Amino acid sequence: MSKYVFGVDVGGTTVKLGLFDKDGELLDKWEVPTKTENGGEKILPDVAASIQRKMKEKSIRKDEVIGVGLGAPGPIDAEGTVYVAVNLGWGTFSIRDTLSGLLDMKVKAGNDANVAALGEMWKGGGKGCKNLVAVTLGTGVGGGIIVNGEILTGTSGAGGEIGHIHVQDGETEVCGCGNTGCLEEYASATGIVRLARRALESTSEPSILRNRPVETLSAKAVFDAVKENDAVAIQIAEKFGEYLGKGLGVIAGVVNPEIFVIGGGVSKAGDILFDYIKPYFDKTVFKGCKNVEFALATLGNDAGIYGAAKLVLE
């Protein structure tokens, strides 16, 4: 009687693990360190050992486990093969076959952002939807697209990499990906700081944002200032909203989602983000794709383990 499923979210410093029942109730969660040395060769054996320890602790038999889902940073195709995950030291190999060999269980694997999107669809901000775009506004901008309940993996596992769509010509600063003018350069936490720096330099208008050491300028500081009606902060939020709103408008025109679920550190600013994103979205999106909800992500750092568990249940 299979009734349990494990969800694993491999990060650069820790691996998060969750034990779920098959309805998606989180029964237990814990972490182990990520050992990236020697090409990350210990990561999957550590995951397997940790799962086996947990099964022993809870007296769970192998035939009670449906399988193990795993998300990791890097391009991972629909068959569970990863193609170089720099942060983990991994080259190219089958996560599915390796972990399945260690545990003798069904294993599925996917890109961490895509898997987190699946988690938000299953139990988070997009619950009940089958066509969803998850947008993670963190240090970078990540994304995951769910079409008809399934992850849009793409040909080389790079589906939903919306942080690097080109939104601005003539940008002089180079994005982490090597291009210029990527959405990430304006809509990530660091991108918002870039917009803030530029706005503060371009005017001598008074602003709360000036009354602090420049190195403490953050996305949070900007949106806190917006909430206090700071004119310069509002101008920065407008720029942010223009880039992100137009970018999401294009994405909506391509995949016609039911909902955008916005997560990551920047989303802690709350619903006020939508006040700046939506007007630009509404103005530019194709009318046939305009009817989209905007919601905040609700699972936080647990989205990855939820989505990984769901991966096996599909």
Add this chain to the structure above:
Amino acid sequence: MSKYVFGVDVGGTTVKLGLFDKDGELLDKWEVPTKTENGGEKILPDVAASIQRKMKEKSIRKDEVIGVGLGAPGPIDAEGTVYVAVNLGWGTFSIRDTLSGLLDMKVKAGNDANVAALGEMWKGGGKGCKNLVAVTLGTGVGGGIIVNGEILTGTSGAGGEIGHIHVQDGETEVCGCGNTGCLEEYASATGIVRLARRALESTSEPSILRNRPVETLSAKAVFDAVKENDAVAIQIAEKFGEYLGKGLGVIAGVVNPEIFVIGGGVSKAGDILFDYIKPYFDKTVFKGCKNVEFALATLGNDAGIYGAAKLVLE
């Protein structure tokens, strides 16, 4: 022993029909007029009657027919319901249930551009691929996206409507969709004429394109002039390539396809289009999604009946 399938492509003036074997061999094709009067109430009965006549003519029994696939212009969801198809006079109803009721056969229906994309994947320019974006450069710009062998329909049947992604701020002429700055305003046959008109007005440089009545200016004339090294025409082609190349770069970043298949009247210019599209695509696309092929559509006006047939075989 089911071995035949019918593919139907409903257009504003004629309905194209094809009889295929289940391997996709086109055995016969023919047309009937599209009667759009009275809310297009005759269209599906005419389709049904035409299929029944063909079955009689070829002595095909009903149990030998796998089913009927149909593509039509308008938003059609994954269940085969159309939501207002202005060109046909249709309101909202289930094409699948109506036609299936008339024929007592399995019926599937989809948006014509999406269905044509499926046709190009099956037997056309994208043969052998499972992740494909079809781009139709005609009077407008249409599109269809295939993910893992299946049509990306989207929430309201508007998936792949790439002609209306916003690519330019500050455009003063309004697109057919009511917005401004849509890809269609620059990359369609009429869009290219718009770019040509603007280029000719902005300079007095000599050009082959001036030696003709302005009303005969066409996308074909522009690319013919490009092939003769006409400097103004090349400048127009560059603009066209910039808009389309950057637009396709964004689309690639979202859905990570294996191939773009370019069809429609403009594509008759041939491979020379790619010389203008690719440099802008390469410059702006996310590197993880850069490895995309560009091919010309090969099925022409038959893409719709091929794709419709494939719809039933899935």
